[in-house]
Amino acid sequence: MSHKPKILITRKIPAECLSYLKEHCECTLWEEEGSIPRNQLLEQIKDYEGLLLSGTSIDAELLDRAPRLKAVSSISVGYNHFDIDEMKARGVIGTHTPYVLDDTVADLVLALMLSSSRRIAELDAFVKKGNWRRGAVREEHLFGMDVHHATLGIIGMGRIGEAIAKRAVRGFDMNLLYYNRSRKPDVEERFGAEYRSLEDLLTESDFVVLMTPLTPETVRFIRKEHFEMMKPSAFFINASRGQTVDEQALIEALRNGTIRGAGLDVFDKEPISPDNPLLQLDNVVTVPHIGSATVKTRNDMAMVASQNLVGALTGGKAYVVPELQYLVK
Ligand code: 8YV
Numbered sequence: 001m002s003h004k005p006k007i008l009i010t011r012k013i014p015a016e017c018l019s020y021l022k023e024h025c026e027c028t029l030w031e032e033e034g035s036i037p038r039n040q041l042l043e044q045i046k047d048y049e050g051l052l053l054s055g056t057s058i059d060a061e062l063l064d065r066a067p068r069l070k071a072v073s074s075i076s077v078g079y080n081h082f083d084i085d086e087m088k089a090r091g092v093i094g095t096h097t098p099y100v101l102d103d104t105v106a107d108l109v110l111a112l113m114l115s116s117s118r119r120i121a122e123l124d125a126f127v128k129k130g131n132w133r134r135g136a137v138r139e140e141h142l143f144g145m146d147v148h149h150a151t152l153g154i155i156g157m158g159r160i161g162e163a164i165a166k167r168a169v170r171g172f173d174m175n176l177l178y179y180n181r182s183r184k185p186d187v188e189e190r191f192g193a194e195y196r197s198l199e200d201l202l203t204e205s206d207f208v209v210l211m212t213p214l215t216p217e218t219v220r221f222i223r224k225e226h227f228e229m230m231k232p233s234a235f236f237i238n239a240s241r242g243q244t245v246d247e248q249a250l251i252e253a254l255r256n257g258t259i260r261g262a263g264l265d266v267f268d269k270e271p272i273s274p275d276n277p278l279l280q281l282d283n284v285v286t287v288p289h290i291g292s293a294t295v296k297t298r299n300d301m302a303m304v305a306s307q308n309l310v311g312a313l314t315g316g317k318a319y320v321v322p323e324l325q326y327l328v329k
Helices: 015-026 039-049 058-066 084-090 102-117 120-128 160-170 184-193 198-204 223-230 247-254 296-312 322-328
Strands: 006-009 026-029 050-053 071-074 093-095 151-155 175-179 207-210 235-238 262-265 284-286
Touching: 006 039, 006 160, 015 026, 015 296, 039 058, 039 093, 058 084, 071 262, 071 296, 084 093, 084 322, 093 296, 093 322, 102 160, 102 207, 102 235, 120 284, 151 160, 151 198, 160 175, 160 184, 175 184, 175 198, 198 223, 198 322, 223 247, 247 262
Parallel strands: 006 026, 006 050, 050 071, 071 093, 151 175, 151 207, 207 235, 235 262, 262 284
Antiparallel strands: none
16 A cells, blocks of 8 residues: 555644545644644654644744655645745745635625725624714715725735736726736736836825735835825725734824725734724724635635645645745656
């Protein structure tokens, strides 16, 4: 019988993913709530060739204790928790789950745009507190801002950016601007998107959506001076990673009216601290990093991640992260 690689599954996954993995691998499963605690992972990792996880840091400390490790499969599209240089140094393959979550994350971004500009969360609380009195809705201080026909600026025109563009242009007749490391002629053609410098995008947009991956180049990418370039009527939406923004600068901009509001799925520290000042602001809509969190998409991500792990360990197909693809070629 051929050798079955030993893998550690560090969090619960759907039953069909587990049975698929069991066909191909010798599986050890963390069955308690949440992910395996780091100290236990560090203790156990030495025996395993493969690791299935989400969000756990793959760094020198862990890799030093993992002499057999060949592949790490993350149930996420973002892979900022992979220390790419350390993985390269040891030839450890890292995989992620692109494509399956694009539409789900794009839906959430539209929800954040609508919710912040039409003040859904704030006015939901208003109604539930019993504050809705006759005539209240004629009062301008309760009015919101339109999404349709407004100008949307997307920073980071990857696959998710494109899915947002499609909804914004085809569904809401928005004008589309984008900033990206490289021009995207097909996006310009399909959605009438216009390329802008970061500064011009910030100055012209009614909604600014940050959709860039977190890399050493994008840490604190949006700072005080950038909020100051935005319109006082503009909304800032972030569903990428919290560390791409200077959160303190965002808080100031929201407090002093530099911008009108924000819709946030991601935060500098997650879970967010209950005393974070963002949670005191009426002009911020917050959700707990649920961009990809629908039943179908999370199941699909877990299955893609399971297939990636088997593929990476057996020389089959896998979505290896771009920086490490040379390891499998
Ligand atoms: C993940 C995400 O599910 O895919 C990503 O990069 O941010 C989410 O969709 C989350 O990181 C938990 O794994």
